[in-house]
Amino acid sequence: MRGKRIVVGVTGGIATFKAAALVSRLSQMGADVRVIMTESATRFVTPLTFQTLSRNRVAVDTFDEQDPSVVAHIDLADHADLFVIAPATANILAKMAHGLGDEMLSTTLLATRAPILVAPAMNVHMYQNPVVQKNLQTLKERGVYVIAPGEGMLACGYEGKGRMAEPEEIIARIEEILGASLPDWRDKRVLVTAGPTREPLDPVRFFTNRSSGKMGYAIAEAASRTGAEVVLISGPTSLAPPPGVRRISVVRAEEMLKAVLEELPRADIIIKAAAVADYRPVTVSDRKMKKRDETIEIRMERTPDIALEVGKRKGNRFLVGFAAETDHVEENAREKLRRKGMDLIVANDVTAEGAGFEVDTNIAAVYDQKGLVARWPRMSKERMAERLIALIGERLNDR
Template sequence: MHGKRIVVGVAGGIAAYKAAGLVSQLTQRGADVRVIMTESATRFVTPLTFQALSRNHVAVDTFEEKDPSVVTHIDLADHADLIVIAPATANLIGKMANGLGDDMLSTTLLATRAPVLIAPAMNVHMYEHPVVQENLQKLLRLGYRFVDPASGQLACGYVGKGRMEEPSAILAAVEELLQETPTILQGKRVLVTAGPTREPVDPVRYLTNRSSGKMGYALAEAAARAGAETVLVSGPADLTAPPEVRKVEVTTAAEMYEAVMREMKSSDVIIKAAAVADYTPVQTAERKIKKKGDRISLELRKTRDIAEELGKRKEGRFLVGFAAETDRVGENAAEKLRRKNLDLIVANDVTRAGAGFDEDTNIVTVYDQKGEVMSLPRMSKTEVARRLIGLIGERLNER
């Protein structure tokens, strides 16, 4: 980490004293450490302590501008290779989750594009509070990284989860983050499909599925962060793509087919994470179908298989498919991989808790033509996406 600019944010909790050890170790390893403290944090440890350990000025007051040539919180945000929040209190986590910026630390966090590593620390009941857990899950979905708190004796006297991890554990997480290659897909063009499709029955009804698009959107963001020019072809999804991702919106399976075939020509990697309808109504009624009788028949025809068509036109492109299964997961995924001429297939059992549609987490196993490549336990879709993009990058480099 020699020469890396690491910003350490210290919030107002008793665990602030541990942050001094973290700053000391980061500095000893050659990092350029800049510390931002909240006003409450200064009640536990003085800024002078962190100044002596980091050998840099400690920022506390948003309006204290020592260098007129820069705006301090923007300068810190722009030049950080990594931001570590240790300790992260329930209050600061709430601010981050809701986009609030009312002091030096929270405004810097809003302005940065650097990865952020969060080490929560608080009373066990505060940590378990539904609102705090919801805020943590929201930050996880947004791509923030965590060093989970440990269980044990807390300063308040309770015993439970909420104690900030030791500096050595946080340091290990910092080293892992800094070792990641953010440009593993630099110069590549990645096409990702996401979300469901809607097949109209009449002007007010349609056939669809339970896909939320979260996995596909996470993959598009991870690809962009890895340096790829990224295009996201998305069915209807209540999600926002990152500004660096070009989004193409479609509704039906036919529209997704046309968009993918158009975009594939200039793509190096295609990741088919969308849940495309297998069948669509033969006819779409021009007017609302009125309710009459006890039964109604709807004739369906098969849609064009986008992944299969891509496999036929592969021409050196790296193709990744998804298999959402309810039984014989590995067997079905392997058959789909071979039939569609894919390089990798990501399979999950959607009946398992934490791996189904509209979840924030996933449990996946990745296969190639030789068999199982990687198995990931339950983790956030953001983290799954990061791991998959890393694997794709490795495979491309091997080529």
Template sequence: MRGKRVVVGISGGIAAFKAATIVSQLSQRGADVRVIMTASATKFITPLTLQTLSRHHVAVDTFEERDPAVVSHIDLADHADLFVLAPATANLIGKLALGLGDDMLSTTLLATRAPIVIAPAMNVHMYENPVVQKNIMSLRERGVSFIEPGEGQLACGYVGRGRMAEPEQIVEWVEAFFSQEQPLAGKKVLVTAGPTVEPLDPVRFFSNYSSGKMGYAMAAAAREAGAEVTLVSGPVSLPTPEQVKRIDVKRTEEMREAVLHYLPQMDVIIKAAAVADYRPSQMLDRKMKKTVDAWTIELEKTPDIALEVGKRKEPHQFFVGFAAETEEIERHARSKLERKGMDLIVANNVSLPGAGFGTDTNIVTVYDREGEVLSLPEMNKIDVARRIIALIGERLHVQ
């Protein structure tokens, strides 16, 4: 950690006193620690304490500009190697999820492109509140990491989950972060995500239930692993992961054209999109009125993008596919892997709770030509994505 600039953001909770230990231990390990406090945090621990431990001025007020040569919150944002938010209150998590900046800490977080890790701390009922959990999930999908709170006696008197992780655990996480290798550093990765839509008339179309969450998690995890990521996305309601190039498409043919355009430049291709397999053989130029009791529609196959990628990819390129199945998962997945020239395939049973379209979690098994290589229980999709990206990195290094 020597020389790494770690910005510790402290928000207003009783666990703020633990931040002193975090700042002290990071400084002792050679990190250049800068501290930003919210006004509420100063009610629990003084800026002077953190200044003494970090040996740097503690930022509280957005408008306190000590160095006229720089804008403080931009300078901190630009030069940070990592942001550690400990403790992170429900209010701070909500601000970050919604992109709000009304104080020094939240404004700096909006401006940074550095990785962020959050150590939540709050009452158990606040932590379990669906809005808070939705905000946490939103941040996970954007690549933000979390150090989970512990269970036990809380300052408010309740017993439950919400106690901030111990300072030693947070410092260990930071040490592991800086010691880890980025398995896809220098690699170019293409990810497809979301559904495609095939119009029937100006107001109707064929599609599927894909939300794009798994593909977006794969893109975020690949970028986190050091890759230059291009994301070809069908129509979804998801924010673009940080530092990822996004190409929006709608129809299967549009996705095919985008994929084949970028394919020659790529080292890794991850096809997580749920492409519409069929389209109407004829698109009507005006809305079909509801004048008949039955309507027969002729469908034709859409282009098989995965098959084309498998045929066109070069020996150095690594191809990963996804298989959403409802029965005989392994047989169908391994057959698809063989037919389409994939190196790995990620299969899930979409009929299982916690593994279907639109969920925030997934349950997957990964296969190669020899059989099963990785099986993951129900996990958040960003955590699933990180495990798969780590596996891809291992395979690339032994090619």
């Protein structure tokens, strides 16, 4: 952190007091911190507080030009190694998503080429509003980092998701962003699988699992940022494909196997993050099955093992798999790694809080044929994807 130039944008919300703690800690760690406040933010905490903590003048008014040799907002935009918006209100998120610049902070953000991290903070219903979620999705698609708010009692009296992440969490994320080193894969082709598969029972019902596809989509997005050509083979999800990524949509395990084998010859790296259904009904009815008896028996058969088939054909390609486990995590993951000829396997205990399906974070351990390679604490799936891509890059360099 020492010597890093960080601009902290503070917007108007009760979480502004947390921004003071954030600025204080960053300064203590040796960062060169500059603060931009919106007019609303000054209603909660004075600029003098942030000036004292950062030991730099605080910018509030776009037209308050103190140094005639520079234009203030352009100078701050050029100065930053990283922009952190904490708290980020629904208002500033909307401005960023739609390119508005009507005060010092939004204008400076339009001019910067530095990475941007936003820490949303607002009422739970505001945060869940589809417009706010759409703006956040737009920002993510443009490469803006988002650290999700926490859950709990909010200042407005409601309880739910909307509390700004704690300063310690934000600092950890800052360190990760500033330290992230993705490989240059402009000459490579990456094949990623994501999401669940569905195995039909009749025209209405099917067997599936709880995979949301978030981990696989994050991996595809991180791989795309290396310059690689990325193909994402996805089961049914509600997620939009990352920019620049070609998505092939499938439903059943058999369809995913076919798509993977068709794309495999042109791939250099295969990352199997999909949660493929292990079994399917032996008989699929072409009409809806009616309720008749108190119980029903359904015979199931194995679906094709896609990772195993890829392992048999991978040649010199680099193969990474995932193991979602509930017990004996290391033992089961390493056995899967060995049996399917993988180079790495990412294992997680889906019973752990903040890991596994239907959440925005993950906790994982990575193994190779010799044993444990890395153990990653709870972090966003986007950050874990970056770490995985960086680790694969290191392994390819070692080759």
